[in-house]
Amino acid sequence: MRAPRRSVVRRTVAVAAVLGTTLTLAACNQAAGGGAASSEEFPSKTVDIMVPAAAGGGWDSTARAMQKVIEDEDVVSEPVEVFNVEGGGGATGLSQLQKDEGDPHALMVTGLVMIGALEQASSPVSFEDTTPIATLTSEAEAFVVPSDSQYESIEDVVAAYEKDPASVTFGGGSAGGSDQLVVAELMKAAGADPSQMKYVGYSGGGEAIAGILSGDVAVGVSGVSEFESQIEAGDMRLLAISTAETQEVAGEEATTLQDAGYDIDFSNWRALVAAPGLSDDAKEQVTEVVDELHGTQGWKDALEANGWADFYKTGDEAQEYIDSEVDRVAALYEDLGL
Structure with a gap:
């Protein structure tokens, strides 16, 4: 049976009431921390992946591997651009990311290096100013x-x-990051004083390699993948790796710090974060894209080619892990006198 006709006036009032309720709910959701509204599918424009360091380092190679796999595997239909922002162990890039609040297309590669650098510098910006993906x-x-x-x-x-x-x-890498931290842990394990360390922090992997080869520093420390080609070419000698489990580097099994008698099992991890203030819907859509990336054969090949271990966590698990690492590094820096 057809519903009885209502007057135009009553119909207008009803529409206005519904619209008013909708706007009120949206405002309340944003005020409660729901983030910027997301009414369109992600991505709707170019996806920008920031590397908060110079070219040539681990963050840079991670971002560019992601870009290549996303494009090769047609994960998204929009372009993916990678760009570098140097300075402050990542603090400069993190400050820039804050300006894109609510925009899911503004992403940044980060990791343990940044936590240490921000801690040492007592930076006014922190991981709380991001949306971990x-x-x-x-x-x-x-x-x-x-x-x-x-x-x-x-x-x-x-x-x-x-x-x-x-x-x-x-x-x-940058002063205060994982590279300096693992040296400090080594010296502590050996019974030496970590606070006496002389350390030069470079803004990117290319600069670090040049500094090591030129003799500006005596010992270089960074991710295995950043040095493997120089080791293979015979320009560098690998002394040890930091994990308890050994691996092949340049075709030979590497000595671990534990093999040398130092009780250390240390890994550097990397992550992807978005600008702060993302809505739950936008965060979910970005995560779905990264899930698809992670599941591709291209990404598995990139992990193997670079000697990276798969360390994939998303959602609450990723958030909780990053939060725990922030707390752990702060305690380590106090304990090590850094």
Whole structure:
């Protein structure tokens, strides 16, 4: 049976009431922390992946591997661009990301390096100023020297440091990051004083490699993948890796710090975050795209080619892990006197 006719006036009032309720609910949702509204499917324009460091490092290679797989596997229909923002161990890039609040197309590769750098610098920006999407990879840290170095083993380096900390200069990623942190843990495990460390932080992997090969620093420290080609070419000598489990590097099984007698099992991890203030719907859509990326054969091939371990977490699990790492690193820096 057809419903009775209503007057135009009553119909207008009803529509206005519904519209008013809808707007009120939307405003309440945003005020309660629901983030910026997302009324369109992701992506609706170019996806920008920021690397908050110079080209050539682990963040850079991760972002560019993601870009290649997304394009090769047709994960999204819109373009994906990667760009670099240097400075402050990632703090400069993180500050820039904040300006894109609510925009799911503004993404950034980050990880343990940034947590340490922000902690050491007492930065006004933090991981609370992002929307965590996923942890992606983990990787052993490598201790390397130029092929003509006087140091033949990691024990030689530790012995020289114990005798005179000023005689051994270490170099790697940004000061305060995972590269410096693993050196500090090594010296603590050896019974030496980590706070005496001389460390040079470079803004990107290319600069770090140049500094190591030129002799500006005595020992280089970074992710295995950043040094493997130089090790394979014979320009660098691998002294040890930081994980308890060994792996092949440049065709040979690597010595671990535990093999050398130091009780350390340390991995550097990387993650993807979005701008702060994303709505739940926008966060879910970005995560779905990263899920699809993670499931491709292209991404599995990238992990193998770069020697990265799959360290995939999303949603609450990713958020809780990153929060726990922020707390852990803060405690470590206090404990190590850094």
